[in-house]
Amino acid sequence: MKHISVLLVLMVLFMGCKRKEEKQPLEKEKERPDFVVAFGSCNMPQEPNPFWDDVVAENPDVWIWGGDIVYADTDDVDRIRTIYAMQDTVQGYARLKAEVPIIGTWDDHDFGLNDGGYGFAVKKESQQVFLDFMGVPSDSERRNREGVYASHEFEMPEGKVKIIVLDTRYFRSDLIKDEDPKRRYKPNTEEGATILGDAQWDWLKGELANSDADFNLIMSSIQVLSGEHGFETWGNFPHEVQKLETMIVESGAKGVIILSGDRHISEFSRATITGLSYPLVDFTSSGLTHSYASFSGEPNSHRVGEVVSDKSYGIINLYFKDKEAEMKIMGDNGAVLQELKQTY
Template sequence: MKQFHIYVAVLVLFSACKKKAEKTVEVEEQSTPDFVVAFGSCNMSQEPNYFWDDILAEKPDVWIWGGDIVYADTDDVDRLRSIYAMQDTVAGYAKLRNEVPVIGTWDDHDFGVNDGGSDFAIKAESQQVFLDFMDVPQDSGRRTQEGVYASHDYEVPAGKVKVIVLDTRYFRSELIDDTDSKKRYKPTTDSTATVLGAAQWQWLEKELNGSDADFNLIMSSIQVLSGEHGFETWGNFPLEVKKLENIIVQSGAKGVILLSGDRHISEFSRAEVEGLSYPLVDFTSSGLTHSYSSFSGEPNQHRVGEVVSDKSYGIINLNIEEKKAEFKIMGDNGTVLQELKQSY
C-alpha cells in the first residue's frame, strides 16, 4: 500500500510538471527596422551633451540636425566659424560623425540672430559657414543657391527613404508682434508673406512630385502643426501651412513625415489632412543640451500624448515592408520617454 501511494504521488507530480511545461508565454516579437533615423536640435557646444553614445547605440542610418546646432547669435563671421569649430571638437559628436552620415538644417541661433529671417544682413556669409561645417563640397550646387535646403536619398534592401531638409530662415517674412495678448507673435493673412520663398517652394514641389521613396521625411526646424502657442511656428503663416499640405497631397508622395525642433520641448502632433490617406505627424525633438524644464503648458489641438520637457533626442524606426513608423522621444541611457506608432 505504501508503494502504491508513492507511485500515485510521483504520477501526480509528473502530470503537474508536464502540464506546467506545456504552458507557453507569448512575447511580442520586435521586428528589426529597415531604416533608423536619429535627430535632434538645440545644442550648445559649450554644454555637455550626454546623448552621443546613446545615439550611436541605436545604430542610426543617418543623423539629422534639426537646427540650432550651435548658439552663435552673431553677425561676426569669424566668431560664427569658431563656435562651429568648437562643436567639431566634442569627442562624442566626432565619433558619431565618423560612423554615421550627418545632414541637417539650421535654425535661428546658428543662422545668426534670434527669430531671424530674410532681413538678416550676413545670411549669405552665414550659409557658407554652415555648409563648411556640414562638409558640403565647394563645387556643390548648394554653394551657389540661396538657402541651405537640400534633399538626401537612401536605399536599403527593403526600399527607399528620402530626407528633405528645409530652410525656414533665409526667405522667411517678418513676424508680426502680438500686442493684443501675452503671446509673442500672431498669424498673418498676408498672401505675400512666406516661410520658404518662391524658389524653395518650387524646389520642394519638384522633390515630392518626383519621389519614388517609400518614406519622405521633411525636416522643417520650426514646428508645422503646433501653431497656437505664439512663438515661432508655421502657424504664424497659416496660408503657408495650407500650401504645404496641398503640395504633400497633390504630390502623391508616400509616407510623408514632418520633423521639427526649436522649442526646447519634445512632442508629437498629428493631424488629418483632407486627401491624405494617413495622418500627418510632426515629431518635435528639442533640445539636446538644454530644455524648457519649467514648462507648464500651452495649447496644441494636434498633440498626441504629453509634452516632454526633459532634454532628449528623437529616434524614428521605419519598417518599409509593413509601412509602419515608430517614433520615440529618447532620454539618457536609452530611456524611452514617450513613443508613437503610425501606419502608412
C-alpha cells in the same frame, strides 16, 4: 523486470514532456527596424550633451540636425565659424560623425540672429559657414544657390527613404509682433508673406512629386502643426501651412512625416488632412543640451500625448513591410519618454 518496466515508463513520460516543451512557441523577438533615423536640435557645444553615446548605441542610419546646432547669435562670421568648430571637438559627436552620415538644417541661432529671417545682413556668408560645417563639397550646386535646403535619399534592400531638409530662415518674411503680452507673434496674412520663398517652394514641389520613396521625411526647423502658442511656428503664416498641406496631398508622396525642433520641448502633433490617406504627424524634438524646464502648458489642438520638457532626442524606426513608423522621444541611457506608432 518490474523495475525495468517502471523505468521505461518514466523515460517515455519524460520524453513526451520534453517534446511538448519543445513545441511551445518561443516569445517572438522584436523585429529589427529596416531604417533608423536619429535627430535633435537646440545644442550648445559648451554645455554637456548626455545623449551622444545613446545615439551611437541606437545604430542609426542617419543623424539629422533640426537646427540650432550651435548658439552663435552674431553677425560676426568668423565667430560663427569658431563656435561650429567647438561642436566638432565634442568627443561624443566626433564619434557619431565618424560612424553615421550627418545631414540637417539651421535655425535662428546658428543662422546668426534670434528669430531672424530674410533681412539678416550676413545670411549669404553664414550659409557658406554652415555648408562648411556640414561637409558640403566646394563644387556642390548647394554652394551656388541661396538657402541651405537639400534632399537626401537612402536606399535599402527593403525600400527607400527620402529626407528633405528645409530652410525656414533665409527667405522668411517678417514676423508680426502681437499686442498680447502672453504671445510673441500673431499671424501674418499679407499677400506674398512666405516662409520658404518662391525658389524653395518650386524645388520642394518637385522633390515630393517625383519621389518614389516609401517614407518621405521633411525636416522643418520650426513647428508646422502646432501653431497656437504665439512663438515661432508655421502658424504665423497660415497661407504657407495650407500651401504645404495641399502640396503634400497633390504630390501623392508616400509616408510623409514632418520633423521639427526649436521649442526646447518635445511633442507629437497629428492632423487629419483632407485628401491624405494617412494622418500627418509633426514630431518635435528639442532640446539636446537645454530645455524648457519651467514649461507649464500651452495650447496645441493637434497634440498627441503629453509635452516632454526634459532634455531629449528623437528616434524613428521605419519598417518597410508593415509601412510603420515607430517614433520615440528619448531620454538619457535609452529611456523612452514617450512614443507614437503610425502606419502608412
